Amino acid sequence: MEYPPRVRALLDRAKADQGDAVAVRAKSERYEGILMPHTSFSGEDVLTVKLPNGYNIGIAVGDIESVEVTAKHTSSAVQRHLPSATGGKPTVAVLGTGGTIASYVDYRTGAVHPAVTAEELVFSVPELLDVCNVRARVIYSIFSENLKPENWQHLALEVAKELSTGAAGVIIPHGTDTLHFTTAALSFMLRDLTGPVVVVGAQRSSDRPSSDAASNLLSAARVSVANLGEVVAVMHGETSDTFGQIHRGTKVRKMHSSRRDAFRSLNATPLGRVHSDGTVELTDRALPRARGPTKVDDALDLKVALASFYPGQPPTQLEAILEGQHGIVIAGTGLGHVAHDLIPILHRATRDGIAVVMTTQTLQGRVSMRVYDTGRDLLKAGVIEGQDMTPETAYVKLMWVLGHTREHAEVARAMATNVAGEINPKIGLDEFAE
Amino acid sequence: MEYPPRVRALLDRAKADQGDAVAVRAKSERYEGILMPHTSFSGEDVLTVKLPNGYNIGIAVGDIESVEVTAKHTSSAVQRHLPSATGGKPTVAVLGTGGTIASYVDYRTGAVHPAVTAEELVFSVPELLDVCNVRARVIYSIFSENLKPENWQHLALEVAKELSTGAAGVIIPHGTDTLHFTTAALSFMLRDLTGPVVVVGAQRSSDRPSSDAASNLLSAARVSVANLGEVVAVMHGETSDTFGQIHRGTKVRKMHSSRRDAFRSLNATPLGRVHSDGTVELTDRALPRARGPTKVDDALDLKVALASFYPGQPPTQLEAILEGQHGIVIAGTGLGHVAHDLIPILHRATRDGIAVVMTTQTLQGRVSMRVYDTGRDLLKAGVIEGQDMTPETAYVKLMWVLGHTREHAEVARAMATNVAGEINPKIGLDEFAE
Numbered sequence: 001m002e003y004p005p006r007v008r009a010l011l012d013r014a015k016a017d018q019g020d021a022v023a024v025r026a027k028s029e030r031y032e033g034i035l036m037p038h039t040s041f042s043g044e045d046v047l048t049v050k051l052p053n054g055y056n057i058g059i060a061v062g063d064i065e066s067v068e069v070t071a072k073h074t075s076s077a078v079q080r081h082l083p084s085a086t087g088g089k090p091t092v093a094v095l096g097t098g099g100t101i102a103s104y105v106d107y108r109t110g111a112v113h114p115a116v117t118a119e120e121l122v123f124s125v126p127e128l129l130d131v132c133n134v135r136a137r138v139i140y141s142i143f144s145e146n147l148k149p150e151n152w153q154h155l156a157l158e159v160a161k162e163l164s165t166g167a168a169g170v171i172i173p174h175g176t177d178t179l180h181f182t183t184a185a186l187s188f189m190l191r192d193l194t195g196p197v198v199v200v201g202a203q204r205s206s207d208r209p210s211s212d213a214a215s216n217l218l219s220a221a222r223v224s225v226a227n228l229g230e231v232v233a234v235m236h237g238e239t240s241d242t243f244g245q246i247h248r249g250t251k252v253r254k255m256h257s258s259r260r261d262a263f264r265s266l267n268a269t270p271l272g273r274v275h276s277d278g279t280v281e282l283t284d285r286a287l288p289r290a291r292g293p294t295k296v297d298d299a300l301d302l303k304v305a306l307a308s309f310y311p312g313q314p315p316t317q318l319e320a321i322l323e324g325q326h327g328i329v330i331a332g333t334g335l336g337h338v339a340h341d342l343i344p345i346l347h348r349a350t351r352d353g354i355a356v357v358m359t360t361q362t363l364q365g366r367v368s369m370r371v372y373d374t375g376r377d378l379l380k381a382g383v384i385e386g387q388d389m390t391p392e393t394a395y396v397k398l399m400w401v402l403g404h405t406r407e408h409a410e411v412a413r414a415m416a417t418n419v420a421g422e423i424n425p426k427i428g429l430d431e432f433a434e
Numbered sequence: 435m436e437y438p439p440r441v442r443a444l445l446d447r448a449k450a451d452q453g454d455a456v457a458v459r460a461k462s463e464r465y466e467g468i469l470m471p472h473t474s475f476s477g478e479d480v481l482t483v484k485l486p487n488g489y490n491i492g493i494a495v496g497d498i499e500s501v502e503v504t505a506k507h508t509s510s511a512v513q514r515h516l517p518s519a520t521g522g523k524p525t526v527a528v529l530g531t532g533g534t535i536a537s538y539v540d541y542r543t544g545a546v547h548p549a550v551t552a553e554e555l556v557f558s559v560p561e562l563l564d565v566c567n568v569r570a571r572v573i574y575s576i577f578s579e580n581l582k583p584e585n586w587q588h589l590a591l592e593v594a595k596e597l598s599t600g601a602a603g604v605i606i607p608h609g610t611d612t613l614h615f616t617t618a619a620l621s622f623m624l625r626d627l628t629g630p631v632v633v634v635g636a637q638r639s640s641d642r643p644s645s646d647a648a649s650n651l652l653s654a655a656r657v658s659v660a661n662l663g664e665v666v667a668v669m670h671g672e673t674s675d676t677f678g679q680i681h682r683g684t685k686v687r688k689m690h691s692s693r694r695d696a697f698r699s700l701n702a703t704p705l706g707r708v709h710s711d712g713t714v715e716l717t718d719r720a721l722p723r724a725r726g727p728t729k730v731d732d733a734l735d736l737k738v739a740l741a742s743f744y745p746g747q748p749p750t751q752l753e754a755i756l757e758g759q760h761g762i763v764i765a766g767t768g769l770g771h772v773a774h775d776l777i778p779i780l781h782r783a784t785r786d787g788i789a790v791v792m793t794t795q796t797l798q799g800r801v802s803m804r805v806y807d808t809g810r811d812l813l814k815a816g817v818i819e820g821q822d823m824t825p826e827t828a829y830v831k832l833m834w835v836l837g838h839t840r841e842h843a844e845v846a847r848a849m850a851t852n853v854a855g856e857i858n859p860k861i862g863l864d865e866f867a868e
Binding site: 308321 | 577578579580581582583610611612615688689690691692693696736738739740741742743744745746747751754755757765766767768769770771772773774794796797798799800801802806807808826829833
């Protein structure tokens with residue numbers, strides 16, 4: 001895209017053009033880096049400079065005191081179009097869905113808006129192309145809080161299509177808010193994966209200096225060509241940039257609203273790491289690529305609710321939530337409890353053929369309903385133990401299980417059977433809050 | 435209480451009686467310790483021995499191969515009644531509410547049942563009496579999942595009564611499941627505390643070798659005589675027994691279903707530690723004892739709901755949850771979001787005078803609704819930011835705030851005003867998952 005007029009005028013005065021190494025002075029700070037091309041997510045009247053650490057910084061033209069060219073046109077970052085596939089490097093599919101990783105800051109309002117094309121997204125991190133050839137498509141441009149279960153089904157089909165037409169792996173840039181719901185859904189729906197399905201997000205948009213968009217996307221690219229046949233989330237491992245964490249899709253959860261290392265594996269250790277030198281380290285728990293073909297089983301029963309118990313919750317509220325549902329996942333307290341005045345309502349629900357699954361709002365640790373009277377009463381009422389699944393993973397799994405059967409014994413058996421690493425039979429001492 | 439006949443017969447054969455140092459052989463293991471008296475929570479046909487590490491172990495009579503007396507009657511653990519107050523030591527009130535800390539295992543069924551009297555509870559940890567004189571009452575004997583907001587109100591009045599009649603501090607043994615709801619409620623309801631209000635639980639019942647009941651209760655006693663004027667939760671700091679953690683009542687949450695170090699301060703560091711040598715270390719953020727008198731403000735509006743957003747949540751479900759409520763706390767995603775199809779429902783709710791407060795289901799980090807379009811739309815709809823409060827603390831606070839006013843601007847102002855340490859204006863990097 002052409003630079004907007006004010007940016008163009010500034011660059012013309014400095015005799016600078018995209019790809020040049022520049023030093024920009026703004027608000028008493030000096031920024032050195034490569035002048036990036038203008039894209040639809042650069043923001044109006046914003047100059048984007050790629051810093052030596054790989055981050056893009058967006059500088060408002062109004063704040064710029066000077067631009068100085070320190071070297072002409074040295075970077076590979078200035079290719080205006082994705083290069084065509086080159087021999088030797090695997091081809092990876094990028095399926096854009098939206099979110100912060102594909103967002104830009106509107107400097108007039110300070111708000112973050114979603115970007116438009118997957119090509120722009122890939123192009124903003126040209127180092128990707130050192131790892132793999134990329135074919136990119138935009139599936140959605142949606143903040144992840146607006147994604148629906150129907151979107152998970154569609155996405156599963158698109159992933160399988162890519163893997164069956166030669167993609168060595170699939171990268172899905174995704175909003176972080178509900179990223180772990182999507183990874184869980186894809187984990188249950190996709191079988192015999194011939195390559196990694198890497199869902200990746202950013203906690204800070206790519207126009208902000210602290211953005212994790214570039215480094216997460218680069219980590220995702222490295223994982224996408226590894227010998228891995230699982231759905232994973234790849235995100236920052238800690239607050240600095242030393243490594244990326246590879247989380248199993250059914251065990252990951254967003255545990256902080258803003259930190260770059262917000263994603264954690266719960267009741268399990270991560271499947272591996274992407275080190276800063278680019279190497280991908282996988283534990284031997286990680287499944288290798290399957291011979292394929294990759295199969296899709298996207299049946300979901302959408303009539304499932306997810307509800308947390310709390311002191312003072314009125315029984316009538318639980319009745320209202322159950323209305324018209326085929327299943328419910330409850331995030332109870334502790335080992336899997338609710339107040340005794342709710343148990344008759346759950347008993348009636350199970351008698352009416354509604355599958356009731358108990359998880360814990362502590363998020364970590366296992367549900368264990370044989371220890372206390374409350375749990376035993378719940379088991380007698382036909383409630384199914386959710387093992388060590390997070391409420392979110394149990395919710396997605398119950399939709400998927402009920403998509404195949406509503407027979408109580410079969411549902412109970414399926415919920416207790418490990419399908420995609422969602423049940424960890426023995427939680428280790430080191431598997432807490434990390 | 436008398437020993438049950440089978441236990442009595444066994445002890446008579448060994449010429450052993452309570453208070454003796456004994457060596458018991460059972461299931462090929464040898465246990466040395468002090469023979470404890472029988473209590474209503476010892477369990478039927480169970481011999482209780484206090485091990486050198488302070489834990490009580492309950493050994494089923496049927497498993498016992500031999501009992502040998504190694505020393506007669508040397509322990510202070512055999513006093514059958516609580517001693518009357520002695521000079522020099524402060525008197526602390528123990529208000530029993532139930533839970534695992536006051537539970538025993540029924541060896542016939544393997545289930546855990548609540549104990550009956552607070553005296554029995556105190557008596558099981560005689561080291562308490564080295565720290566303070568104790569006056570004990572049972573307020574409830576309830577698993578904490580069954581406690582209601584009305585119980586919090588009653589408990590606040592009882593605490594104030596104890597502090598106004600000479601108690602140097604109050605210890606509340608409590609089930610762990612909803613312990614953090616109770617600490618939050620007492621934090622808002624009690625002002626000008628002349629002494630610590632220490633809510634304490636156990637993750638493993640006192641008849642199990644791994645029980646944390648004794649060590650947590652002893653830590654609680656040490657905190658109860660410290661110079662502290664806050665409501666706190668005192669629980670194990672890590673998996674071994676090196677220290678107890680002192681958590682502010684509004685910042686603590688149960689984060690694991692079974693670990694002894696399940697309780698964590700979120701978006702804040704703990705207020706202090708109880709070291710294994712018995713010393714209590716408090717940070718300078720901890721409020722000292724107030725001159726008093728301690729005031730109670732227990733007004734609560736019970737018409738408040740707590741609900742988590744999830745992808746696929748039907749708008750009709752949210753409408754049903756809002757029915758008849760004066761307020762709702764939502765645990766949204768990320769910085770405080772819900773799907774766009776729910777926003778009109780929340781807008782209608784605020785127009786109808788329902789207070790809507792947004793928190794985050796990540797539990798950690800702050801709600802920040804000015805960053806993305808979704809958040810800005812929610813703010814326009816009249817939704818109040820829940821700052822860095824957990825959903826649970828925000829729920830209790832909203833009940834308390836609505837107990838005083840339903841005027842929107844006042845509610846918004848009160849929710850944004852720090853009352854009891856529930857709002858941390860700046861969350862430090864070390865305040866994550868610990």
